[in-house]
Amino acid sequence: MLKKIFFCPLLFTCCFFVSAQSYKKLHFNSIVVDTHNDLLSTAIEKNYLIDEDLSGKTHSDLDRFKKAGVDVQLFSVWCDGLQVNPYAWANREMDTLDAVAKRNPDKIVKVGNPTELLQAVKEKKLAAMFGVEGGHMIENNLDNLNNFYNRGVRYMTLTWNNSTDWATSALDETTKADSLKHKGLTEFGKQVVKRINELGMLVDLSHVGETTFWDAIKITTKPVIVSHSCVYSLCPHRRNLKDDQILAVGKNGGVIHLNFYSGFLDSSFDRRTDLFNNSHKAERDSLLKQNPEPYFADMFLFTKYPEEVKALRPPLSLLIDHLDYIVKLIGVDHVGIGSDYDGVNSLPQQLDDITAMPLITKELLKRGYSKKDIRKILGENFLRIFEANTSK
Ligand SMILES: [Zn+2]
Numbered sequence: 001m002l003k004k005i006f007f008c009p010l011l012f013t014c015c016f017f018v019s020a021q022s023y024k025k026l027h028f029n030s031i032v033v034d035t036h037n038d039l040l041s042t043a044i045e046k047n048y049l050i051d052e053d054l055s056g057k058t059h060s061d062l063d064r065f066k067k068a069g070v071d072v073q074l075f076s077v078w079c080d081g082l083q084v085n086p087y088a089w090a091n092r093e094m095d096t097l098d099a100v101a102k103r104n105p106d107k108i109v110k111v112g113n114p115t116e117l118l119q120a121v122k123e124k125k126l127a128a129m130f131g132v133e134g135g136h137m138i139e140n141n142l143d144n145l146n147n148f149y150n151r152g153v154r155y156m157t158l159t160w161n162n163s164t165d166w167a168t169s170a171l172d173e174t175t176k177a178d179s180l181k182h183k184g185l186t187e188f189g190k191q192v193v194k195r196i197n198e199l200g201m202l203v204d205l206s207h208v209g210e211t212t213f214w215d216a217i218k219i220t221t222k223p224v225i226v227s228h229s230c231v232y233s234l235c236p237h238r239r240n241l242k243d244d245q246i247l248a249v250g251k252n253g254g255v256i257h258l259n260f261y262s263g264f265l266d267s268s269f270d271r272r273t274d275l276f277n278n279s280h281k282a283e284r285d286s287l288l289k290q291n292p293e294p295y296f297a298d299m300f301l302f303t304k305y306p307e308e309v310k311a312l313r314p315p316l317s318l319l320i321d322h323l324d325y326i327v328k329l330i331g332v333d334h335v336g337i338g339s340d341y342d343g344v345n346s347l348p349q350q351l352d353d354i355t356a357m358p359l360i361t362k363e364l365l366k367r368g369y370s371k372k373d374i375r376k377i378l379g380e381n382f383l384r385i386f387e388a389n390t391s392k
Pocket of ligand 1: 228
């Protein structure tokens, strides 16, 4: 809960003065969990090795997790719905991390349960797990879900932007509502949720449509994770959660991990980005001819015009506003961090790469959160739902 701050000038100074030493000490002594990072997909796409220094090229790499004070990383396993063999692709991504762990046993270790996680933290190694970002990667086969679990997958996002044959996504429910063959979870979709519960994985409700959300939260027997989403009331984007959904996650005992993407935090970001795109229209159009996926054109232009792009970025305080909102609605036990580093092309001011993570702790102290509550936000809330899902 937020501490009460009285308006005495002396106390005012005390409350808002956060020394570098105090926030860093708290941050690096806490268990910090980030539930969403897309470095694996980025590394494969660009042919990078994640155990090399990728500063200036990516938001994160193996050594920068340590510099960031991140103790536990859920690595996103992702491919879009157009991938011909999504199950094979997912396994290839997992092979990539397994090879990194094999080459760097003193720095990173795969963990599968809370005991192994805590042991890794004790040994000062990055505790790594996978989150499969999109149910299409099981290719409608529950055996594939079992195999994912055996390889270290500890959450599955029921859909990415594409719907599966058994669950509809936020994108499709909001843009193709009339042409959908079904909406929400089918009977097989319910079996998927049941199997995730039985295996001891977490059901991830980021990216899913509202109907899927309500179907899943009604039948899950364990606390859910929302691995990388923000607050709809503050930024009305389909990827964010409405108040009734936030309340339902609180009631379920789950945790909402906040995404750092500017477009999910700042309701005016898209409008300001459109103005930027219009001012570079000719260049953008030619980039789109080379690759019709706007993400790549945006990335190119965002890198080429850093000063203009800097002005598009919201302040770091807006991320904390989203966090405050959830805390006020359902309490401090239900919020965490799911950065989406290496999966987004715009981040709030100051959060340039993963090494900026301690600034979150600094902002939380400035807002008056107690050290106990900050430790919950940074990682203990995730540990609680991880324990609840993995204990038989
Ligand atoms: Zn995502």
